[in-house]
Every structure is written in C-alpha cells, then in structure tokens.
Amino acid sequence: MVGGQSVGSASPSYRGHRYPAEVISHCVWLYHRFPLSFREVEELMLERGVIVSYETIRRWCAKFGQAYANGLRRRRPRTGDKWHLDEVFIKINGDLKYLWRAVDQDGNVLDILVQNRRDKAAAGRFFRRLMKKTRTVPRVVVTDKLRSYGAAHREVMPCVEHRQPKHLNNRAENSHQPTRQRERAMKGFRSVGGAQRFLSALSGISPHFRPGRHLIPASDYRAEMTVRFAIWEQITGVAGLPTAL
Template sequence: MKINTASPNYKGFRFPPEIISHAVWLYFRFSLSFRDVGELLAQRGVVVSNETVRQWCLRFGQTYANELRHRRPRCGDKWHMDEVFLTIRGKRHYLWRAVDQDGNVLDILVQSRRNKKAAKRFFRKLLKGLQYAPRVIITDKLKSYGAAKREILPGVEHRQHKHLNNRAENSHQPTRLREKKMRRFKSAKHAQRFLSAFEPISRYFQPRRHLLSAEEYRAILQNRFLVWNEITATQLVA
C-alpha cells in the first residue's frame, strides 16, 4: 500500500509541532478533557487555553489518524459488526462499528437509523475505505444486516448469532468511557468527527499487552512512538 509521507502543515501556529502533537496525543490517547490537557502542559511550563487545545485537535487529529490508517497492514478477512445507541440531544442515534478477528477497528459510522438503508451505507463506507471484501461477516440478528449483505456482499458468508459477536461489542467500551467523560456528544457530526480520530490514535498505542512479555511490549510501544514522531514531523517530547 502506498504511504502518504506529506508532513502536517504547522504554518501559522505559534507553538512548535512537538507541543501541538503531544497535546493531540494526550487528548485522544487518554480519557482527558481539553482542560486536563492544558493542565498537563502547564505543569511543563506551556500555558495554553482550552480553546487552543481544541483547535489543535480539530486541525490535526484526523490528519494524524489518517496517516496511522495508511500505515497499518491489511486487516483480517473476518469482519465483526455491531451497532450501539448514542443519545445525542435527547435523540437516539446509532454508532455502527466493524472490527476484524484481531480486534482492529476497521471503521465506524454514526447514523440516526439502523434499517437496511443505514446498513448498506455502512457496508459501502467499509468497502471504499478498505478496498477489499471480507471472507465472512459476523453480526447479531438485526435483519438490516442480512438485507444489506444480500445486495452489497452477495457472495460473502454471513453468520448471525448473538454470542459470536462479543469482539465487536467489547470494542464499544472505550467509546462509552469517552462519551461519559465528554458528557455525551453534542451532535452526530461531533461524534463522527471525534471517533474517526480517536479510534486509530487511541488503539494504536494499546497493543495487546496480555499476549506480550514486558520486553516485547516496551519494544512495540517504542517503535510506535517513532512512527508517531515520523507522521507528526516531530521529535519525542521528553
């Protein structure tokens, strides 16, 4: 896969890239508010407002996340799909999510419905982003999946069983934590924008530690910090 190596454009920003990228990493990697990130930076002598941190995250969060997506190896061919409700301004929305057999998040989509049309839209988004079809998809018993699958992925095996889809259901947990920290999302657009950056950045720095020795874990994490420095065009903040 071709990797986009273009550096982020920091022109016009008063603070150096090392501080900006570190603030963005803190916000998306940990369950922190903009105020929390500002306080952590203040402890190091960097005084910025909450609004400044917010603007940094809006401007660079998705850029960094896209680069991480471009650099990841091809994901698995078994897709687990699930949807979970989000309450936004008193109205119910649905967060559609797909993960592979290794727990890698393939894509997410916030929609106001979970009917056939919504399922088809999610399938198309997945196929456009990944550019390959799965061998099998695993979902719960929502009929919208089957109806959409027959039109979009007619030759793909489809398994529908509540207990087969625990991997996708467990993948929603970090989102729930952030939703609580943020006192819910302000709009469907806000949820989509935040989660599209949050998922790649947060999970990139969370290798499956229970499968690794301490030495292996440290080596993988160090390598990922080097990749982060490369895509953000910065040096590691000490």
C-alpha cells in the same frame, strides 16, 4: 504488530502555528489517548511549563486529529478478510443515534459511522462505505442477529459468507469500550457531525497505543510501544526535531 511498516505520506503542515509541532502533537495524543477534557490537558501542559489555553487545544484536535489518524491507518498491515460489525446507541444532544463500527479479525478498526437508524438502509450504507474505504470485499462478515444485517447483506454482498452465532461478535462489541469511556468523560456529544469527526479520529489514534498489554510479556510490550511512539513521531512530523517539552 505495527512495527516494520514503511514510511507513509508527508506529515501535516504546522505553518502559521507559533507552538512547535511537538507541543501540538503531544496535546492531541493526550486528548485522544486518555479520557481527558481540554481543560485537563491544559493543566497537564501547564505542569510541564507550557502555557496553552484549552480552546487552542480544542482547535488543534479538530485540525490535526483526523490527519494523524489517517497517517496511522496508512501504516497498518493489510486489512483482514474477516469483518466484525456491531452497532450501539449513543445520545447526541439528548437524541438517540446509532454508532456503527467495523473491525477486522486482528481488532483493527476499519471504520465508524453515526446514523439515525439501524434498519436495512443504514446497514447497507455502512457495508458500501466499508467496501469503498477499504477497497476490498471481505471473505466473512460477522454480526449479531439484527435482521437489518441479513437483509443488507443479501442485497449488497450476497457472495460473502455471513455469520451470526451468539457471542461470536465480541471483538466488535469490545471495540466500543473506549468510546463509552469518552462519552462519559465528555458528558455526551453535542452534534452528529462533531461526534462523527471526534470518534473517527479516536478510532484511528487510540487503538494504536493499545497493543494488548495483557497478551504479551512486559518486555515485549515496552518494545512494541517504543516502535509505536516512533511511528507517531514520524506521522506527526516530530521525529528528528529538538525536544520542546
């Protein structure tokens, strides 16, 4: 559960924006939470009486998406000591690339990285990036049977237990599903940098609003979502402001 986390750093600055913070944060939430295009978000806002162009929404998502994701990550509980890693192919401007993802035993996304290959060097690069970003070393690493993981593991973190049994890595594999939904909705990604930036923000925002509805009673789900929306308002700087929608 996310509730009970302490307040993090200051919210992003909206200086120079003529639209209120609530409108901006709501558009960013819509785009990263649901498989919508910028034009569809524009239409939804128009229905609510807010006239804003899809290009403006695109700029808001590019500017604030990662900042919001970082704010949410700072509110999460301590990173788990069991990491699940997986990689899937994605097409970027027609070229085959690989999306590497790591989650802990609670399903929290630790990091994602778009790379050209899935060899030993790529696996090692992702291992080092994870340890640097989380500032910790896991107790256990769980992967599929790709040989690159074993080779990189022996070089980068030989003292960490490495498990590769079949079907044990479903947690990481399932974590790719929101990415696949967005990939289809966006008809693919146009650049490696654009894919990295968007997917990094998506992996921070989307899971925050997916507390596992099928695992808890409806009343507990609603209570948890109320807490999560309150956290969203705090990290986006909307909490306490008069409503604009």
